[in-house]
Amino acid sequence: MNSQTFLRMRFACKLTFAILGALVFGFYLQLETPRWSAMTAAIVAAGPAMVAGGEPFAGAIRHRGILRVIGTFIGCIAAIAIVMTFARAPALMLLVCCLWAGFCTWWSSIVRVENSYALGLAGYTALIIVVLASSNLSETPQFAVERCSEIVVGICAAIVADLLFSPRSIKKDIDRAVDQLMIDQFKLLKLSVNQADKEEIDKAWNMLVKSTTAVNGMRGSLMMESSRWQRVNRRMKALHSLSLSMITQACETFIIMQTTPELVPEEIRLLVNEPVENQHDVRQRLKRLRQIGNALPAENIALPLYSWIGSASRALLMIKGIHTNGSISSTENNVLNTEVVVKPASAEMHHALINGLRTFVASAAGCLLWLWTGWTAGSGVIVIIAVITSLAMRTPNPRMMAMDFMVGMLAAIPLGSLLYTVIMPATQQSLFLLLLSLGIFIFICGIEVQKRRLGVLGLLVGSINILVLSNPMTFNISTFLDNASGQAIGCIIALVVLAVIRDKSRDKTGRTLLNRFVSSAVSALTTKAYRRRENHLPALYHQLNQLLVLFPNDIGKYRLALQLIIAHQRLKLAEVPVNEELSAFHKKIRNTADHVVSSQRESKREYYYQRLLKEMSEYQQKLVEYDAPPKVTEPVRRLCDLLHNYQRAFLQ
Structure with missing residues (x-):
């Protein structure tokens, strides 16, 4: 048995133990609907495995469970508040619940991805409680307490299962990834110095950006694992910024080599071309590069190349600390406290609005169907609609997520029928046989969910839902058929709403991202010390990743964005003459650039953009008047040319 098979088997055992443990605890505590505990354990444990394509790292299940508890509590409080306010107007009460679900989905679309899960849950939890308590609204607080109890039981079972079945640590993967990161940085520098083909440079640069982003993502998983990795977390955060700086400096070296190749001395070229295989x-190699760089006059070596050597030296210092998790030295502390990282603002406001609208319309359609038909399973339709639309919106492909649920829910009907009508009635005299029959099914789903099989997650959740596991257990065929058909219809309605309300925000988001690159490049024009300490690179490359996702085949946009990132870094290091007139001009230019980003109408955006071009031209003349050195005037001229030549891309 190879290691991958072992890990898959281990997670399948973990998932089986979590779901069955939640079910047993639910029966033992005499919860009214233990299936909610089992469903919670299934979603909390299987969701991260579906995303990761394998066993999730230690802490991922615990973190997701904590977010689920937070979201459930917020949703319960919102449900009680809505019932207390609109109890005398049931239709209005359901409408407000749908609005709440849409609002939470909108909010979850503009916050950090890892925290959006709690907001999505807060939205549909309120709707579930109000719908289930609609027959007797005075029992809403009791429903809320029971809901919270069931969720906590399911989460506790998932966390205990994760701890018992040897959680998988991410530390070894981090150690390997940071070592490979430095080797790839040297390869990119080699391509830049040797003036490789643009396609080869683009490929190496793209892969390195993805690797840097992946390493930074591991940092979150490591902190979920244990608080003892605090020092490693700080070093990885600094390494992320240093790695992005090195990528930018290597690409700028490539540009400089096209016009002034003499700024890269021959001895450095020969040294860079030597193979690098390990740490x-x-x-x-870096030690010899530092020796050559220190021996040469500053004017004989390109500034980006010299900066790359310094960044690489600091990165190696961080990597050594990541491996050892030792105490932070004074030298490391200086590196860690050098700059203030600026967090990126969301550029997906229109996309978030569409997501919220989809959730509201789908939930309202389910409520309308329920009120119009009076169908007993209508509440199940609403619940499934709310769950799918709330959780699917934050994924890169919401329609595919909804399709996964629909396929799984349809497949759950025949499989659930077999369990409900044949297997479970035969095991009623023995809890062991009941758990054994369910455990075999869950174990198989645990294997397949790690392979990202279409419909497996929906099959697992849908089967647990339609079995109506309750205390005491009853077998009512009409109730079963209502639940099964209700969740299938709910999936279909959600998929139809996603197809009808199309998300056409891609071009608008892409233009906003490009304009933010312009604004960031312009914001580097400053004489303020505190502004120069701001590190915008993580935010810029985060936006660049968004651009890569939105336009996977548009290499022109990547190159344009990268040139603006390079311009930002170059202007940040430029020694702009310090005087009040230039400081006032900087503020004026930044204000105009912000208006370009925030303008909604095309005519207004074009007006501010032309005004920005005019102000940048005037700024160039001001720099000449104040005898600014070429290290300042040259990058400003390059930025002006860039803004002038590509204004159509920024405006349309």
Whole structure:
């Protein structure tokens, strides 16, 4: 048995133990609907495995469970508040619940991805409680307490299962990834110095950006695992910024080599071209590069190349600390406290609005169907609609997520029928046989969910839902058929709403991102010390990743965005003459650039953009008047040319 098979088997055992444990605890505590505990354990444990394509790292299940508890409590409080306010107007009460679900989905679309889960839950939890308590609204607080109890039981079972079945630590993967990161940085520098083909540079740069982003993502998983990795977390955060700086400096070296190749001395070229296979080679090569860089006059070596050597030295210092998790030295502390990282603002406001609208319309359609037909399973339709639309919206492909649920829910009907009509009635005299029959099914789903099979997650959740596991257990065929058909119809309605309300925000989001690159490049024009300490690179590359996702085949947009990132870094290091007139001009230019980003109408955006071009032209003349050195005037001229040549891309 190879390691991958072992990990898949281990997670399948973990998932089986979590769901069955939640079910047993639910029966033992005499909860009214233990299936909610089992469903919670299934979603909390299987969701991260579906996303990761394998066993999730230690802490991921615990973190997701905590978010689920937070979201459930917020949703319960919202449900009680809505019932207390609109109890005398049931239709209006349901409408407000749908609005609440849409609002939470909108909010979850503009916050950090790892925190959006709690908001999505807060939205549909309120709707579930109000719908289930609609027959007797005075029992809403009791429903809320029971809901919270069931959720907590399911989460506790998932966390205990994760701890018992040897949680998978991410630390070894981090150690390997940071070592490979430095080797890839040297390869990119080699391509830049040797003036490789643009396609080859683009490929190496793209892969390195993805690797840097992946390493930074591991940082979150590591902190979920244990608080003892605090020092490693700080170093990885600094390494992320240093790695992005090195990528930018290597690409700028490539640009400089096209016009002034003499700024890259021959001895550095020869040294960079030597093969680098491991960390020992990296350290030796960097040591010799530092010796050559210190021996040469500053004007004989390109500034980006010199900066790259310094960034690489600091990155190696961080990597050594990541491996050892030792105490932070004074030298490391200086590196960690050098800059203030600026968090990126969301550019997906229109996309978030569409997501919220989809959730509201789908939930309202389910409520209308329920009120119009009076169908007993109508509440199940609403619940499934709310769950799918709330959780699917934050995924890169919401329609595919809804399709996964629909396929799984349809497949759950025949499988659930077999369990409900044949297997479960035969095991009523023995809890062991009941758990064994369910455990075999859950174990198989645990294997397949790690392979990202279409419909497996929906099959697992849908089957648990339609079995109506209750205390005491009853077998009512009409209730079963209502639940099964209700969740299938709910999936279909959600998918139809996603197809009808199309998300056409891609071009608008892409233009906003490009304009933010312009604004960031312009914001580097400053003489304020505190502004120069701001590190915008993580935010810029985060936006660049969004651009890659939105336009996977548009290499022109990537190159344009990268040139603006390079311009930002170059202007940040430029020694702009310090005087009040230029400081006032900087503020004026930044204000105009902000208006370009925030303008909604095309005519207004074009007006501010032309005004920005005019102000940048005037700024160039001001720099000449104040005898600014070429290290300042040259990058400003390059930025002006860039803004002038590509204004159509920024405006349309």
